[in-house]
Amino acid sequence: MTSQxxxxxxxxxxxRRFDCGTIRVLETLLVSSDVKSxxxxxxxxxxxxxxxxxxxxxxxxxxxxREKLLVVEFLVRVFALIDDVESCLxxxxxxxxxxxxxxxxxxxxxxxxxxxxxxALQALDNGFHNIARKTFDKALLCMxxxxxxxxxxxxxxxxxxxxxxxxxxxxDVATVLASSQSVQxxxxxxxxxxxxxxxMHHSLVNISTQKSGSTQFFDGIKRRNIRxxxxxxxxxxxxxxDFATDM
Numbered sequence: 615m616t617s618q619x620x621x622x623x624x625x626x627x628x629x630r631r632f633d634c635g636t637i638r639v640l641e642t643l644l645v646s647s648d649v650k651s652x653x654x655x656x657x658x659x660x661x662x663x664x665x666x667x668x669x670x671x672x673x674x675x676x677x678x679x680r681e682k683l684l685v686v687e688f689l690v691r692v693f694a695l696i697d698d699v700e701s702c703l704x705x706x707x708x709x710x711x712x713x714x715x716x717x718x719x720x721x722x723x724x725x726x727x728x729x730x731x732x733x734a735l736q737a738l739d740n741g742f743h744n745i746a747r748k749t750f751d752k753a754l755l756c757m758x759x760x761x762x763x764x765x766x767x768x769x770x771x772x773x774x775x776x777x778x779x780x781x782x783x784x785x786d787v788a789t790v791l792a793s794s795q796s797v798q799x800x801x802x803x804x805x806x807x808x809x810x811x812x813x814m815h816h817s818l819v820n821i822s823t824q825k826s827g828s829t830q831f832f833d834g835i836k837r838r839n840i841r842x843x844x845x846x847x848x849x850x851x852x853x854x855x856d857f858a859t860d861m
Contacts, residue, residue, distance in 0.1 A: 616651070619643040620658060627666050630673075632688040640695055659696040663689075667701070679716045679723070683709055699740055706733060707745065714752075727756035731781060738784070743792035750785035754778065 693702035730753035738746035
C-alpha cells in the first residue's frame with residue numbers, strides 16, 4: 615500500500631500537479647504509527663523531492679515572479695511536511711528575496727518586517743546564524759521605512775522602539791554566533807557529502823540574474839556543516855585523550 619501511495623505522489627509531482635490534491639496524497643502517505651517506517655518514507659520522499667525540485671525550478675525559470683512564487687510556496691509546504699528543513703528554509707529565503715526585488719515594481723509583493731523577523735528566528739533556531747543576521751537586518755530596515763507598529767505574539771503589543779531594540783539584540787546574538795563559526799577549513803569530506811545542496815544551489819541561481827538568496831543560504835548550510843564536522847572531530851580527540859589517560 616505504501617509503495618502505491620509513493621507512486622501516486624510521484625505521479626502527481628511529475629505531472630506538475632501543484633495543488634491541494636497532491637498535498638492530501640502526501641499527508642495520507644505520512645500517516646503512520648510506525649516511527650521506523652515513517653523515517654524511511656520521509657527519506658525516500660526527500661530524495662525524490664530534491665531531485666524533482668531541481669527540474670521544476672529549471673522549468674519555471676522563464677515564468678513570471680508570481681508564478682514562480684506559487685510553485686515555490688507549494689514546494690516549501692511539501693518539504694516542510696517531509697521534514698527537510700534545509701530545503702524548506704532555502705526555498706523560503708529564495709521566495710523572500712524574489713519578493714523583495716520584485717516589490718519595486720509590484721508593491722503587493724513587499725516583504726513586511728514581521729515576515730523577515732519570523733524567518734530570521736527560524737534561521738537562528740536551525741543554526742543558520744549568518745542568514746539570521748542578514749534577515750534581522752532586513753527587518754530593522756523595513757521598520758525604519760514603514761514606521762509601522764509591530765505586535766510580537768510572545769510579548770503582545772509593543773511600541774516601535776521596544777520592538778526595534780528587541781530585533782537589534784537578536785541580530786547581535788546572531789552576529790556573535792556567526793563570527794564564532796570557523797569557515798576556513800573547506801574540507802574534502804564536506805564537499806563529498808553535500809553534493810545535493812550544491813546541485814540545488816546551482817539550479818536555484820537560474821531564477822535570478824543577480825546573486826540569488828539561495829546562494830547566501832547555502833553558504834550558511836556550508837558553514838553549519840563544517841562547524842558540525844569540526845565539533846565531531848574535537849569530541850573524537852577528547853575521547854581518544856580520555857581513553858589514553860585511562861590506559
